[in-house]
Amino acid sequence: xxxxxxxxxxxxxxxxxxxxxxxxxxxxxxxxxxxxxxxxxxxxxxxxxxxxxxxxxxxxxxxxxxxxxxxxxxxxxxxxxxxxxxxxxxxxxxxxxxxxxxxxxxxxx
Amino acid sequence: xxxxxxxxxxxxxxxxxxxxxxxxxxxxxxxxxxxxxxxxxxxxxxxxxxxxxxxxxxxxxxxxxxxxxxxxxxxxxxxxxxxxxxxxxxxxxxxxxxxxxxxxxxxxxxxxxxxxxxxxxxxxxxxxxxxxxxxxxxxxxxxxxxxxxxxxxxxxxxxxxxxxxxxxxxxxxxxxxxxxxxxxxxxxxxxxxxxxxxxxxxxxxxxxxxxxxxxxxxxxxxxxxxxxxxxxxxxxxxxxxxxxxxxxxxxxxxxxxxxxxxxxxxxxxxxxxxxxxxxxxxxxxxxxxxxxxxxxxxxxxxxxxxxxxxxxxxxxxxxxxxxxxxxxxxxxxxxxxxxxxxxxxxxxxxxxxxxxxxxxxxxxxxxxxxxxxxxxxxxxxxxxxxxxxxxxxxxxxxxxxxxxxxxxxxxxxxxxxxxxxxxxxxxxxxxxxxxxxxxxxxxxxxxxxxxxxxxxxxxxxxxxxxxxxxxxxxxxxxxxxxxxxxxxxxxxxxxxxxxxxxxxxxxxxxxxxxxxxxxxxxxxxxxxxxxxxxxxxxxxxxxxxxxxxxxxxxxxxxxxxxxxxxxxxxxxxxxxxxxxxxxxxxxxxxxxxxxxxxxxxxxxxxxxxxxxxxxxxxxxxxxx
Numbered sequence: 001x002x003x004x005x006x007x008x009x010x011x012x013x014x015x016x017x018x019x020x021x022x023x024x025x026x027x028x029x030x031x032x033x034x035x036x037x038x039x040x041x042x043x044x045x046x047x048x049x050x051x052x053x054x055x056x057x058x059x060x061x062x063x064x065x066x067x068x069x070x071x072x073x074x075x076x077x078x079x080x081x082x083x084x085x086x087x088x089x090x091x092x093x094x095x096x097x098x099x100x101x102x103x104x105x106x107x108x109x
Numbered sequence: 110x111x112x113x114x115x116x117x118x119x120x121x122x123x124x125x126x127x128x129x130x131x132x133x134x135x136x137x138x139x140x141x142x143x144x145x146x147x148x149x150x151x152x153x154x155x156x157x158x159x160x161x162x163x164x165x166x167x168x169x170x171x172x173x174x175x176x177x178x179x180x181x182x183x184x185x186x187x188x189x190x191x192x193x194x195x196x197x198x199x200x201x202x203x204x205x206x207x208x209x210x211x212x213x214x215x216x217x218x219x220x221x222x223x224x225x226x227x228x229x230x231x232x233x234x235x236x237x238x239x240x241x242x243x244x245x246x247x248x249x250x251x252x253x254x255x256x257x258x259x260x261x262x263x264x265x266x267x268x269x270x271x272x273x274x275x276x277x278x279x280x281x282x283x284x285x286x287x288x289x290x291x292x293x294x295x296x297x298x299x300x301x302x303x304x305x306x307x308x309x310x311x312x313x314x315x316x317x318x319x320x321x322x323x324x325x326x327x328x329x330x331x332x333x334x335x336x337x338x339x340x341x342x343x344x345x346x347x348x349x350x351x352x353x354x355x356x357x358x359x360x361x362x363x364x365x366x367x368x369x370x371x372x373x374x375x376x377x378x379x380x381x382x383x384x385x386x387x388x389x390x391x392x393x394x395x396x397x398x399x400x401x402x403x404x405x406x407x408x409x410x411x412x413x414x415x416x417x418x419x420x421x422x423x424x425x426x427x428x429x430x431x432x433x434x435x436x437x438x439x440x441x442x443x444x445x446x447x448x449x450x451x452x453x454x455x456x457x458x459x460x461x462x463x464x465x466x467x468x469x470x471x472x473x474x475x476x477x478x479x480x481x482x483x484x485x486x487x488x489x490x491x492x493x494x495x496x497x498x499x500x501x502x503x504x505x506x507x508x509x510x511x512x513x514x515x516x517x518x519x520x521x522x523x524x525x526x527x528x529x530x531x532x533x534x535x536x537x538x539x540x541x542x543x544x545x546x547x548x549x550x551x552x553x554x555x556x557x558x559x560x561x562x563x564x565x566x567x568x569x570x571x572x573x574x575x576x577x578x579x580x581x582x583x584x585x586x587x588x589x590x591x592x593x594x595x596x597x598x599x600x601x602x603x604x605x606x607x608x609x610x611x612x613x614x615x616x617x618x619x620x621x622x623x624x625x626x627x628x629x630x631x632x633x634x635x636x637x638x639x640x641x642x643x644x645x646x647x648x649x650x651x652x653x654x655x656x657x658x659x660x661x662x663x664x665x666x667x668x669x670x671x672x673x674x675x676x677x678x679x680x681x682x683x684x685x686x687x688x689x690x691x692x693x694x695x696x697x698x699x700x701x702x703x704x705x706x707x708x709x710x711x712x713x714x715x716x717x718x719x720x721x722x723x724x725x726x727x728x729x730x731x732x733x
Contacts, residue, residue, distance in 0.1 A: 041299070053299065055543050060302040061177045062545055063216055067310075073328075077337035078433040082442075084335055084548060088215060089319075091327070091548035093429040095436075098543040 033071035124208030126174035218309035228290035245321030370399030397582030420554035439533030451481035497675035673727035684716035
């Protein structure tokens with residue numbers, strides 16, 4: 001899985017998702033859907049108030065695990081933040097910066 | 110067989126939030142419940158009793174909802190420690206009942222795997238089973254029970270279905286003398302959480318067939334309620350309706366309570382020989398009890414809305430919509446509910462901050478909650494506005510007194526956001542808690558459950574707040590009554606009391622903000638609760654029994670005070686911590702004198718500065 005991440009990945013939101021693109025969940029757009037391919041401990045340059053490992057474990061506990069299906073449903077009005085996602089059969093609301101460590105392989109459109 | 114030979118068995122309910130755990134607890138125990146606090150922590154301990162068919166008593170403990178035994182908040186720590194049997198003053202449970210939302214099994218399966226590691230005998234209650242059936246979700250109960258190694262009962266807590274069977278299964282486990290296995294639980298690492306998810310996924314695949322008719326209602330409703338524009342408009346409309354209800358529905362009942370206690374105090378004063386005992390009963394005790402009870406209608410109505418929206422599944426959405434706005438001020442999205450409650454009274458607001466995981470987020474919310482305009486400020490605002498603000502139209506359509514009232518509310522909100530922003534920037538730099546929240550499926554609230562929870566909130570308010578407010582009222586009464594007036598005194602008795610002396614002593618400090626000595630004296634009994642200041646001003650100006658909402662007292666104040674003084678008094682009341690009960694509750698909720706002290710100092714400083722600026726500017730503008 002990690003070889004996919006060796007390729008350059010876009011962190012800025014793309015207007016249309018192309019097949020096989022891997023994006024950070026924190027940068028995904030409403031309508032983007034795919035499979036989680038990697039969940040990492042923290043993202044560089046962001047401050048979470050908890051240790052990176054703690055955020056990592058919380059994400060995992062909520063079901064952000066490799067192989068889970070995820071779809072961005074909604075986003076907030078101000079700064080497009082936070083986002084509401086469907087994660088397998090649950091709905092979860094989270095801030096974009098907390099979702100930085102979750103990498104999603106987008107489906108073909 | 111006699112009943113007495115069977116000892117009471119302890120049962121703990123554990124489950125994810127939104128699994129209907131509390132509804133199940135209510136269905137099991139009915140009205141035989143008791144709410145207290147766990148020793149040393151401010152987490153609510155809910156316990157109830159149920160008798161089994163075999164005559165055994167089960168003592169059921171409703172533990173706070175959690176996704177993991179790895180505790181993140183004080184509430185979740187209680188769940189972990191109770192399950193592990195490490196909680197001070199608690200006996201470990203004989204049986205753990207894992208409560209699961211049958212339509213949402215993935216995360217709870219991982220929690221169940223953790224519970225299995227703890228090794229206590231366990232029963233799994235698949236709750237909301239009717240919804241699962243309606244959706245065409247197929248669960249292979251036997252296979253799942255075999256896989257998990259524990260009996261499974263399907264329940265519909267809101268319809269009381271499956272309750273007897275659950276009790277029977279628990280009873281059977283206790284009767285067998287099931288001891289469970291040794292505890293092998295420890296805090297899982299990231300890798301272990303992943304493994305547990307994989308295991309949960311495997312179990313799910315093997316024994317649960319996905320729903321044929323999955324819930325589409327939630328998705329459709331969210332399309333509107335989480336819409337960036339429509340969602341916020343609906344939220345604001347809901348808040349508007351809520352406040353209308355809190356203030357208009359509650360008013361007649363509050364008036365009734367106020368009048369009854371006033372009548373009772375008057376009756377006592379008229380029928381008992383005048384003296385210190387009568388004064389204590391009528392002015393200390395009866396007005397003390399009255400001042401607690403008078404807020405009950407508003408608190409019940411407010412909690413009715415909050416619990417209704419919570420049970421419907423909307424509150425998580427409200428936190429989602431407000432997160433960015435709150436986050437800009439350094440607050441957590443979840444701080445929204447406590448701050449909302451604080452518009453009725455800061456005390457339930459502060460008690461509601463328990464939903465916030467991180468201590469720093471919680472303390473920030475507690476510190477700013479009293480800046481929200483609570484209903485106790487309204488009598489003070491009304492009195493001063495009616496005395497000093499001319500009732501005329503501005504810009505053709507706005508009524509000036511209404512505009513001032515609105516400005517006072519806005520000042521409270523803006524200052525609360527400002528203070529939390531400063532706390533974040535200066536003291537707890539860059540430590541924003543992750544915002545990660547399940548958005549539960551929408552469900553029709555169960556009326557019986559809502560009613561029970563509203564009553565419970567009211568009961569908690571009366572016991573918690575009552576036990577703090579009442580003694581404080583008595584202390585303030587004593588300060589204002591001792592020593593009594595010397596014979597032949599012409600001034601009101603309060604002038605000769607400790608409160609009077611303190612007021613005169615403090616007067617030079619309050620000179621620059623335009624307060625005269627009568628006002629300074631009135632601030633001391635006003636410390637019991639904000640609205641008491643109105644009565645206290647009446648006492649100091651010797652207008653006993655006058656209608657406080659205007660009339661005599663208002664015209665007296667207009668005669669004695671300059672407009673600058675009136676405005677300064679309003680500014681003081683926006684910020685001043687003129688409520689000893691709030692400070693008492695903060696002490697209780699934070700288990701430390703530090704935070705009430707911080708609150709007292711910062712709010713007094715803000716109040717003084719605001720009143721100083723208001724008075725000086727208004728005086729300079731010729732309103733002195």
